Amino acid sequence: MTDSIRQEYEDHGVAEFYRTQGTQYRNPHEQAIREAIQLAVARWPLDLSYILDLACGSGEATLMLRELGAAAIEGIDPYTGAAYAQRTGQLAEPFSFEDITAGALADRRYSLIVCSYALHLVAESRLPLLCYRLAEVSPALLILTPHKRPQIQEAWGWKLEDELLHKRVHVRCYGAVMR
Numbered sequence: 001m002t003d004s005i006r007q008e009y010e011d012h013g014v015a016e017f018y019r020t021q022g023t024q025y026r027n028p029h030e031q032a033i034r035e036a037i038q039l040a041v042a043r044w045p046l047d048l049s050y051i052l053d054l055a056c057g058s059g060e061a062t063l064m065l066r067e068l069g070a071a072a073i074e075g076i077d078p079y080t081g082a083a084y085a086q087r088t089g090q091l092a093e094p095f096s097f098e099d100i101t102a103g104a105l106a107d108r109r110y111s112l113i114v115c116s117y118a119l120h121l122v123a124e125s126r127l128p129l130l131c132y133r134l135a136e137v138s139p140a141l142l143i144l145t146p147h148k149r150p151q152i153q154e155a156w157g158w159k160l161e162d163e164l165l166h167k168r169v170h171v172r173c174y175g176a177v178m179r
Contacts, residue, residue: 029117029146029169030060032166032167032168032169033060033061033064033116033117033144033169034060034063034064035166035167035169036144036164036166036167036169036171037061037064037065037068037114037116037142037144037171038064038068039164039166039171040142040164040171040173041065041068043162043164044161044162044173046112046140046142046173047111047112047139047140048065048068048069048070048071048111048112049070049071049072049111050071050072050074050109050110050111050112051065051070051072051073051074051110051111051112051113051114052073052074052076052105052108052110052112052113052114052137052138053065053073053074053075053076053114053116054076054113054114054115054118054134055076055077055097055115055116055117055118055119056075056076056077056080056084056092057077057080057083057084057116057117057118058080058083058084058086058087059075059083059084059087059088060116061114061116061144062075062084062088062090063087063088065114073090074093074110075088075090075091075092075093076092076093076094076095076100077092077094078094078095078096078099080092081093081094097122097126097130098126100130100133100134101126101129101130101133103133105133105134105136105137106133106136106137108137109137109138110137110138111138111139111140112138112140112141112142113134113137113138113140113141113142114142114144115141115142115143115144116143116144117144117145117146119143119145119149119150120145120146120147120149120150122150124150127150127152127156128153128155128156131152131156131157131158132156132157132178134157134158135156135157135158135176135177135178136157136178138176139175139176140173140174140175140176141158141173141174141175141176142171142172142173142174143170143171143172143174144169144170144171145169145170145172146168146169146170147170148170152172152174154177157176157177157178158174158175158176158177159174159175159176159177160172160173160174161173161174161175
């Protein structure tokens with residue numbers, strides 16, 4: 001695995017990077033992500049009863065959420081299922097963001113969606129419909145990102161409730177506005 005994931009994205013594209021590296025993927029920012037999730041759970045009244053770990057990677061968010069008492073967590077990632085299963089002991093469904101915008105989650109309901117280090121990679125033209133689909137299945141969304149992106153708009157189904165910054169991890173808590 002390369003030290004510079006950003007450079008790999010630029011050289012080969014996001015999809016190709018995860019297609020070739022997904023089975024052994026580890027987020028190099030895992031410790032900061034774990035700490036940021038812990039701060040978010042302590043700060044905000046998040047319902048941890050049934051969580052979707054969207055773009056679950058190798059399970060860094062799932063593992064921390066379990067430690068914090070999450071009752072049930074489902075992982076979804078089209079690229080890193082093997083890495084997720086190896087670390088968490090559970091399978092990740094292979095849905096892509098495109099699958100979700102096409103309605104793959106339409107019959108489900110989650111108490112919280114956590115998306116760590118992934119939504120900033122979605123093309124801006126695809127982000128509104130993806131956000132809308134996510135708002136249809138959960139009242140709350142927690143986004144962790146290394147950037148100020150993505151900037152989710154209320155017209156897409158989510159209202160920013162609060163945010164925090166921890167070791168360059170931006171954590172934003174959104175509430176669904178379409179319920």
